[in-house]
Amino acid sequence: MISLRVRRRETAVAYTLLTPSLVGIGLFLVLPVFVVLWLSLRQWDLVSPSTFVGLRNYRDILSDPAVGNSFAVTALFTAMVIPVQTVLGLGVALLLNRRLPGSAFFRALYIVPWICAPLALGVVWKWMFDPTDGVLNAIIGHRITWLSSENLALPSVAAVSVWSQVGYVSLFFLAGLSAVPGHLYEAARIDGASAVRTFWHITLPLLRPTTFFILVTGIISSFQVFDTVYAMTSGGPAGHTDVIASHIYQEAFVDFRLGRAAALAVALLVVLVMVTVAQQLWFRRRITYELG
Amino acid sequence: MALAGALLLSAGAAACSPSSGGSSxxxxxxxxxxxxxxxxxxxxxxxxxxxxxxxxxxxxxxxxxxxxxxxxxxxxxxxxxxxxxxxxxxxxxxxxxxxxxxxxxxxxxxxxxxxxxxxxxxxxxxxxxxxxxxxxxxxxxxSIALYYNKDLVKKAGVNPADLTWDPTGKNDTFLAAAKKLTKGSGAGAQYGFNASYDGQAIYWDFAGSNGGVWQKGDRFADADPKTEQAIQYVVNLINKEKVSPPAADTNTNGNKTLQLFTQGKIALFQSGPYNLQNIRQGAKFSWGIAPMLKGPAGRVGVIxxxxxxxxxxxxxxxxxxxxxxxxxxxxxxxxxxxxxxxxxxxxxxxxxxxxxxxxxxxDVSPFVAAADGTTFPAPLGPKVQAGATAMDPILQQVFLGRTPVAKGLQQAQTAGNKAIAGG
Incomplete structure (x- = not known):
């Protein structure tokens, strides 16, 4: 009886302490999701009264080639960004982990792009990419239309995205590396394992939880990339960088088709849930947690 | 999920930000x-x-x-x-x-x-x-008129007040003048004219001055033979004759041609009185204002x-x-x-x-004369903005020279009218 009462009191305390977070999550996460679901069944231009249209917005987006293009562009963008930023991030972490002189300085330096506002970075990069007066073309001495060429626009934006994320990714790998027990390396050294073998058979497997986290959050955030694209290309040329978030913005705040934009947001949510579940299944049996 | 929230939040934020919105x-x-x-x-x-x-x-x-x-x-x-x-x-x-x-x-x-x-x-x-x-x-x-850089025009011996363009080439005096005013290429280039993806100052005026239309009633009608001829002429100025800066530089940067003009890198700059102060403050050379370019149907500018x-x-x-x-x-x-x-x-x-x-x-009288003359209506209608944003990416490809003019105008017309009709 006593223990039950104590437990009940503990529960009450726990919920009291959780209330601020729960209110925040409810107000800014759960409620908006339901509003967007509701909005996706309506037609609304922000000014005229909204009307119920059933599933028409979903039918429209499914048959709209521009939406298909946006999902393809987003997938391509993710395919460009994720492998590069993960490998580079790991490389940077391995270098920083060697505690060479100045590594604290570089660790801070790599983080700078990540803490800067992506919109501001996008604007600055747009200047650097400018075909006529941009610093990039001035350095290479060739006129390359980075952001208005159909083939170069997406890789250019992806490169900026990678550049801004590498420091952040490396931070997580660095934390993961410091959690690898030193005695394993010692044992490997005694057994005469080469540095490469140690990396493949000890470091990499023990980093799996970190890698999983980096991949899941990385893929989700690259599916939602907006600011950099908005600042650099606004989705152009001819939709070649029209990632899904940019398309949602266009529908909602340029064309003022809020219903369609909401339906697209729901579609993105569904896709992201599927991607995340697939990743979970893939990694489930492969994650090795810290030994001992 | 975060994005769904962001969509809503940004709507809310735009609506209630106290610093810049609303009445108080x-x-x-x-x-x-x-x-x-x-x-x-x-x-x-x-x-x-x-x-x-x-x-x-x-x-x-x-x-x-x-x-x-x-x-x-x-x-x-x-x-x-x-x-x-x-x-x-x-x-x-x-x-x-x-x-x-x-x-x-x-x-x-x-x-x-x-x-x-x-x-x-x-x-x-x-x-x-x-x-x-x-x-x-x-x-x-x-209204629209033609700003010109006096030094460049004088050096090339061009009279900016008397320039006629003609898509058949028969009565064209403009192209030769623009070529004379174009020097070099790349970063240090000097261009003759500011042909670019700018409806108000450039392509609607060319369409109008060729007897073309952009709208019929509330609907787009830009796939019109006269309009097509005019846009082809403008696109040629950029991509074939190269007397105007590349569309890659100007398509998404509305201020680019103004900057180039005030830097002395464009000789003839067709634009409106909205740039008078910008030019006065930015230009380090003497400049003047002439009537807008004359086309086969006369001078028909946007008001x-x-x-x-x-x-x-x-x-x-x-x-x-x-x-x-x-x-x-x-x-x-x-x-x-x-x-x-x-x-x-x-x-x-x-x-x-x-x-x-x-x-x-x-002397700003060319603007007054343009307003008193035949004018070309800027696009109208309650949903015309949605139409225009649907047309933008297609027309930008046309200006880049990637989509043939006739095909692009037809696609833009279809897309624009679809956007007007759809919710």
């Missing part, structure tokens, strides 16, 4: 604050002078002038109107005001300001009359007017109407005209504008 009143000191929003930071200077004077006569009303840059102006304004927190008074253009009028978001200003109306530029009043009601007080208007509209949601209607009355008076627009900012919507002030520029050594 300060009852503590007994003064009412009327908010006034526009997109032009140059003209905003004139308004601030004007309202300082207004406040002397009306110490209980304070007018807060807010500038929202053009690139986001209608995104923000529409969000604020939809969110129920619009500024008390705001500028709009003709493409965007219809939807507000149709949804009871505007105050009828024609009835209370009946006596002032005769003093306004009628063409602009007409643009803002819908279903028999006058919704806007004309503030300024723009556009900006009006001030009042929100039906304003919590202080009397003060707002008082400010609107001031905005429609010769005294209220005095600063805009005499400061040389724009052709004023009140006719009595026009002489002050022309006088200002005369003192600066500039």
């Amino acid at each position: 009143s300060n009852s503590a000191k007994g003064t009412t604050t009327v908010t006034f929003r526009l997109w032009d930071d140059q003209v905003a200077k004139a308004y601030r002078q004007s309202f300082a004077q207004f406040q002397k006569a009306n110490p209980k009303i304070h007018v807060d002038v807010q500038v929202v840059p053009w690139a986001n102006y209608f995104t923000k304004l529409t969000s604020d109107v939809g969110g129920g927190n619009p500024p008390d008074i705001f500028w709009t253009n003709t493409s965007n005001f219809g939807i507000y009028a149709d949804n009871h978001q505007l105050l009828d200003v024609g009835t209370p300001l009946k006596d002032e109306q005769s003093g306004w530029q009628k063409s602009v009043t007409d643009l803002y009359t819908r279903n028999g009601t006058v919704w806007g007080v004309p503030q300024l208007w723009d 556009h007017g900006v009006s001030a509209l009042a929100s039906a949601k304003t919590p202080h209607k009397a003060a707002t109407l008082k400010v609107m009355r001031w905005l429609g008076s010769a005294q209220g627009q005095q600063a805009i005209a005499s400061g040389g900012y724009a052709f004023p919507g009140v006719k009595a002030d026009q002489a002050a504008f022309v006088g200002y520029w005369k003192k600066q050594g500039q």
Whole structure:
């Protein structure tokens, strides 16, 4: 009886302490999701009264080639960004982990792009990419239309995205590396394992939880990339960088088709849930947690 | 999920951000604050002078002038109107005001300001009359003429006042002149003319001067043989003749050609009075204004007017109407005209504008002549903005030379009309 009462009191305390977070999550996460679901069944231009249209917005987006293009562009963008930023991030972490002189300085330096506002970075990069007066073309001495060429626009934006994320990714790998027990390396050294073998058979497997986290959050955030694209290309040329978030913005705040934009947001949510579940299944049996 | 939230949050944030949106009143000191929003930071200077004077006569009303840059102006304004927190008074253009009028978001200003109306530029009043009601007080208007760099033109021996273009090449004197004015390529290049993806200053004027159309009624009709011929001519100037900067530089940077002109890298710059102050402040060389280029159908330029509209949601209607009355008076627009900012919507002030520029050594009469001549209507209709954004990416490809003109215009017309029709 006593223990039950104590437990009940503990529960009450726990919920009291959780209330601020729960209110925040409810107000800014759960409620908006339901509003967007509701909005996706309506037609609304922000000014005229909204009307119920059933599933028409979903039918429209499914048959709209521009939406298909946006999902393809987003997938391509993710395919460009994720492998590069993960490998580079790991490389940077391995270098920083060697505690060479100045590594604290570089660790801070790599983080700078990540803490800067992506919109501001996008604007600055747009200047650097400018075909006529941009610093990039001035350095290479060739006129390359980075952001208005159909083939170069997406890789250019992806490169900026990678550049801004590498420091952040490396931070997580660095934390993961410091959690690898030193005695394993010692044992490997005694057994005469080469540095490469140690990396493949000890470091990499023990980093799996970190890698999983980096991949899941990385893929989700690259599916939602907006600011950099908005600042650099606004989705152009001819939709070649029209990632899904940019398309949602266009529908909602340029064309003022809020219903369609909401339906697209729901579609993105569904896709992201599927991607995340697939990743979970893939990694489930492969994650090795810290030994001992 | 986060994005779904972000979508909503940004709608909310745009609607309730207190620093730049909405109306506010300060009852503590007994003064009412009327908010006034526009997109032009140059003209905003004139308004601030004007309202300082207004406040002397009306110490209980304070007018807060807010500038929202053009690139986001209608995104923000529409969000604020939809969110129920619009500024008390705001500028709009003709493409965007219809939807507000149709949804009871505007105050009828024609009835209370009946006596002032005769003093306004009628063409602009007409643009803002819908279903028999006058919704806007004309503030300024723009027509199109040809700015030129005197040094470059003199060196090349070109007379900018007498240039004719002709897509058949028969009567064309312009292309040869533009070629003479073009030197080099790449970063240090000098270009003859500012052909670019700019409807108001360039391609609608070319279409009009060739006898083409852009709209029929509320629908787009740009896949018109005369329009096609005109756009082909413009695209050739960029990609074939190379007398204008590459579209890759100008398509998404509306200020690029202005910058190049003020840097002395473009010799002939077709544009509106909205760039007079920019050029005066930016150009280090002597310059002049000639009539816009003449086409096979004569000089047919875009005329556009900006009006001030009042929100039906304003919590202080009397003060707002008082400010609107001031905005429609010769005294209220005095600063805009005499400061040389724009052709004023009140006719009595026009002489002050022309006088200002005369003192600066500039004859602005080509703009007046263009407004009095045959003009080309800027796109109209309540959904025309959605149509235009659907056409943008297609037409930009046309200007880059990646989509053939005929095909692109047809695609743009289809996409534009679909966007107008769809919700």
